[in-house]
Amino acid sequence: MNLRIIWPTRRCATFAVHRSIRRQTVERVFGTLKGWMGPCHLLTKRIKNVATEMSLSVLAYNIKRMISIIGVKPLIAAIRA
Structure with missing residues (x-):
């Protein structure tokens, strides 16, 4: 499929x-x-509580990712710094 036909510009x-x-x-x-x-x-329920719950879920996701990327000890050292 030629993208030039659908999109006129790059x-x-x-x-x-x-x-x-x-x-x-x-x-x-x-x-x-x-x-x-x-x-x-x-x-x-209620937007404030839902926002808090989502924030905690996203925080847990990010911490879990950081542990898998850099490891536990460097993460703890970075948090303490």
């Missing part, structure tokens, strides 16, 4: 590729969080 075609990659990256994170939460997505 900039638009590049944007579409970047958007596709970004969508895949974001979907992976939300898919992981959704798998952790199970069928009952949120255990709390």
Whole structure:
């Protein structure tokens, strides 16, 4: 398929590729969080409580990722610094 037919400029075609990659990256994170939460997505009600619950879930995801990337000891050292 020739991208020139759909997108008249190279900039638009590049944007579409970047958007596709970004969508895949974001979907992976939300898919992981959704798998952790199970069928009952949120255990709390009201926007403030839901925001807190989501923040804690995202924090747990980020800490778990950092442990897998740099390890436990360097992460603890970075937190203490």
